[in-house]
Amino acid sequence: MKLKISSFSSLNQSYPEQHLNEMRNYWDKKILEWEKKRYLKSSYINPIQRRQAIIREFLLSMDPGLTVLELGCGTGLLYKSIAPEKKFKKYYLVDISKVATDQLQTTVEDSNVKIINSSIRNLDINILKEADLILSSGLLDWLEIDEIEKIAKYSKGKTFIHTFSIKSFSPIRLLHATYMKLLRLKFKSLIVSRYHTKQDIYQLFGHKSFIQKYYQGSFGRIITNQKINKLAIRNYFKARYKEVDYQKKQSSFPWILLKKLEQSLYLDYFNKHLKEGTTLNIGANTFGLTDFKKGNKITTIDPCCQDANIIDDFEIYNFNQKFDMIVMIGVIEFFESPPKSVKKAHHLLKENGYLIVFLHKDTFLTSLYYRFHKNRGINLTPISERDFINLIEKTGFTIEETRSFPLWANSYLIKK
Numbered sequence: 101m102k103l104k105i106s107s108f109s110s111l112n113q114s115y116p117e118q119h120l121n122e123m124r125n126y127w128d129k130k131i132l133e134w135e136k137k138r139y140l141k142s143s144y145i146n147p148i149q150r151r152q153a154i155i156r157e158f159l160l161s162m163d164p165g166l167t168v169l170e171l172g173c174g175t176g177l178l179y180k181s182i183a184p185e186k187k188f189k190k191y192y193l194v195d196i197s198k199v200a201t202d203q204l205q206t207t208v209e210d211s212n213v214k215i216i217n218s219s220i221r222n223l224d225i226n227i228l229k230e231a232d233l234i235l236s237s238g239l240l241d242w243l244e245i246d247e248i249e250k251i252a253k254y255s256k257g258k259t260f261i262h263t264f265s266i267k268s269f270s271p272i273r274l275l276h277a278t279y280m281k282l283l284r285l286k287f288k289s290l291i292v293s294r295y296h297t298k299q300d301i302y303q304l305f306g307h308k309s310f311i312q313k314y315y316q317g318s319f320g321r322i323i324t325n326q327k328i329n330k331l332a333i334r335n336y337f338k339a340r341y342k343e344v345d346y347q348k349k350q351s352s353f354p355w356i357l358l359k360k361l362e363q364s365l366y367l368d369y370f371n372k373h374l375k376e377g378t379t380l381n382i383g384a385n386t387f388g389l390t391d392f393k394k395g396n397k398i399t400t401i402d403p404c405c406q407d408a409n410i411i412d413d414f415e416i417y418n419f420n421q422k423f424d425m426i427v428m429i430g431v432i433e434f435f436e437s438p439p440k441s442v443k444k445a446h447h448l449l450k451e452n453g454y455l456i457v458f459l460h461k462d463t464f465l466t467s468l469y470y471r472f473h474k475n476r477g478i479n480l481t482p483i484s485e486r487d488f489i490n491l492i493e494k495t496g497f498t499i500e501e502t503r504s505f506p507l508w509a510n511s512y513l514i515k516k
């Protein structure tokens with residue numbers, strides 16, 4: 101049965117074979133460089149890597165007795181990242197690019213792996229039928245409707261996970277669309293990647309599946325009919341963060357001076373507003389902790405700090421107590437969802453409790469600070485002063501005092 105997809109307006113119904121050849125040439129020229137840039141040379145964790153990490157963790161949680169079919173596999177980076185940890189009954193790797201599959205042939209020798217050079221359109225239906233788990237990463241945006249329909253038809257009733265780019269009006273998405281258009285002009289190529297609406301994707305893959313983001317702020321989405329283990333993904337990234345020489349380097353010049361400034365500010369607030377009571381210091385790694393461990397009323401939480409009381413992520417950790425003061429010095433930009441974290445802080449504070457936030461200003465020094473983190477695999481989310489104040493007020497807090505540290509940050513004393 102042919103699916104009716106009214107709103108797939110951007111897709112060509114007629115699908116000349118010549119287009120497939122163009123697609124093959126395009127990816128033959130592009131795939132190695134593309135993978136090098138996105139995965140191998142990139143010094144920070146970008147959305148594409150996050151997408152792969154999610155699918156990787158997804159696969160690692162699956163039964164090894166399954167036959168897996170990976171469509172648009174490129175040179176098999178995903179497969180190679182799971183192979184040392186998990187061997188499936190059979191693993192099909194399919195790609196239209198001969199450059200990609202030839203490289204796979206020379207680098208993968210596992211007897212359970214079958215490498216196929218084919219477009220989705222010409223892919224043997226028996227393979228789709230045989231697979232128990234069908235996945236694709238970064239593929240749906242490059243296909244025409246008959247190919248997407250083919251994947252969706254055989255994904256139904258099986259385990260599946262596919263990524264796609266959502267049609268939305270986010271500035272990043274529009275910027276991406278412009279960039280892709282320029283590339284098309286530059287290479288005089290007809291190949292263009294596409295964005296899909298949620299409705300179209302649900303219509304194809306069935307309403308029992310669900311769509312989720314794979315990166316805050318990204319227009320990338322995942323459609324699957326299985327639960328995704330978010331904790332495993334976070335743990336994977338925590339391990340990545342630890343790999344980078346972040347801890348050592350952040351105690352170097354000039355950051356050490358700024359740290360001292362933050363410390364003195366914290367002590368000042370602490371002495372004025374919290375002689376007694378309990379404090380939660382989030383992102384405890386910001387300080388030399390020892391100065392603040394007066395008594396044991398300060399709880400510190402940090403996923404990357406061996407000395408913290410709780411070595412975990414504030415955003416997911418379940419606390420069983422409330423606090424008189426919560427400190428977020430230089431950490432709000434680290435959160436995947438600042439609004440959720442501020443809400444959580446509100447919930448965790450006792451009535452009349454204080455929240456202390458140190459928020460970076462939009463300055464040159466801050467841009468250096470962001471770059472410093474980016475180079476170490478940590479993507480920070482800049483928040484403007486206005487957005488921050490809106491967020492704080494919307495959450496039900498009152499700002500009692502703001503101090504400005506020129507060229508660097510504002511500090512806020514906020515009351516519940």
Ligand SMILES: C[S@@+](CC[C@H](N)C(=O)[O-])C[C@H]1O[C@@H](n2cnc3c(N)ncnc32)[C@H](O)[C@@H]1O
Nearest residue numbers: 127172173174195196197218219220237238242
């Ligand atoms: C953006 S890359 C993604 C590579 C890898 N899966 C990843 O997540 O990094 C898209 C891949 O899809 C393949 N591809 C594009 N059109 C295809 C088609 N019609 N049939 C099969 N593979 C296709 C390309 O050759 C390329 O390897």
